[in-house]
Amino acid sequence: MSSPIALAIHGGAGVLKPGRLSEEDENDIHAWLHRAISAGHRILEADGDSLDAVEACVIQLEECPWFNAGYGAVFTQDGTHELDAAIMRGRDRNAGAIAGARHARQPIHAARQVMEYSDHVMLGGSGVDAFLASRGLQPVDNDFFDTPLRRQQWEEHRHSNGAMALEPTHAEGHKFG
Amino acid sequence: TVGAVALDIHGHVAAATSTGGITNKRYGRIGDTPLIGAGTWADDRSAAISATGHGEYFIRTAVAHDIAARMQYGGVDLTTACNAVVHGELKEIGGDGGVIAIAPNGDTCLIFNTPGMYRAWRDEKGTLHTAIYADD
Numbered sequence A: 001m002s003s004p005i006a007l008a009i010h011g012g013a014g015v016l017k018p019g020r021l022s023e024e025d026e027n028d029i030h031a032w033l034h035r036a037i038s039a040g041h042r043i044l045e046a047d048g049d050s051l052d053a054v055e056a057c058v059i060q061l062e063e064c065p066w067f068n069a070g071y072g073a074v075f076t077q078d079g080t081h082e083l084d085a086a087i088m089r090g091r092d093r094n095a096g097a098i099a100g101a102r103h104a105r106q107p108i109h110a111a112r113q114v115m116e117y118s119d120h121v122m123l124g125g126s127g128v129d130a131f132l133a134s135r136g137l138q139p140v141d142n143d144f145f146d147t148p149l150r151r152q153q154w155e156e157h158r159h160s161n162g163a164m165a166l167e168p169t170h171a172e173g174h175k176f177g
Numbered sequence B: 001t002v003g004a005v006a007l008d009i010h011g012h013v014a015a016a017t018s019t020g021g022i023t024n025k026r027y028g029r030i031g032d033t034p035l036i037g038a039g040t041w042a043d044d045r046s047a048a049i050s051a052t053g054h055g056e057y058f059i060r061t062a063v064a065h066d067i068a069a070r071m072q073y074g075g076v077d078l079t080t081a082c083n084a085v086v087h088g089e090l091k092e093i094g095g096d097g098g099v100i101a102i103a104p105n106g107d108t109c110l111i112f113n114t115p116g117m118y119r120a121w122r123d124e125k126g127t128l129h130t131a132i133y134a135d136d
Helices: A024-043 A051-063 A108-116 A126-134 A148-162 A162-166 B055-060 B063-074 B078-092
Strands: A004-014 A083-089 A094-101 A122-124 B002-007 B015-021 B040-042 B050-053 B097-102 B108-111 B114-121 B127-133
Touching: A004 A024, A004 A051, A004 B050, A004 B097, A024 A051, A024 B002, A024 B114, A024 B127, A051 A083, A051 A108, A051 B002, A051 B015, A083 B040, A094 A108, A094 A126, A094 A148, A094 B040, A094 B078, A108 A126, A108 A162, A108 B002, A122 B097, A162 B002, B002 B050, B002 B097, B015 B040, B040 B063, B050 B055, B050 B063, B063 B078, B063 B097, B078 B097, B078 B108, B078 B127
Parallel strands: A094 A122
Antiparallel strands: A004 B002, A004 B114, A083 A094, A083 B015, B002 B015, B040 B050, B050 B097, B097 B108, B114 B127
């Protein structure tokens, strides 16, 4: 007997109120969301695995500069990017996670590599890059993740009040998630 | 933060989450990392969950595992568990954000305590939907 299939995705949550985004931007976001969920949906419709489906969705979302993961990730105080990701399989509760990665082209894929090819649940910092290199994955320069919008937001925060760095606010443009 | 949860035809759930943290973070802060149990969880006995929001509050309330535990040990359904955690446990200590979750029976929840959350889902008829604001 086959199970029903189900799928859901998210970008960030926060101060998203009608009128703050242009209609053009809203349409662009809807298109990205549809593209991302469609990637996973095709896998599920073809009787594929839920783990492959969630990875496919998140890889698409990581490519979208509207969301804070992968390309378009926010800047740290020192002007670089640190990326985090986790993946988990419900069948056996196997899991993999990375924290503070700097050169992983697709962070969620890196997390899956940790899950499937390491003896560990979570790797952090430079260890992530070393592990990925051992797996033959090509690193990218950290500035690959830069976008003009994120740099502008970082500049505004850096010059307005650097002390707010550790305390996320609800101010517009202050990405969290 | 981005994430996905899925249930496949074989009855297995999975969850994935990816983020860059908060703007201007320092000291190697990992407060927004989707830790297993806080921001990400998948267990065929309960649900798959991915979270987005103020990460350190999600860690303190072990959001993803709390939802799963309420279902597994307390016998509540997915929507009840998600509402209790996102609008209760999390909000009570000031945590803003939301979760997406899917149970092995196909139940799907997208719940948040903020004015909006970028999101998309498949309904029971197979139609895909996208939304941004709470009222969408």
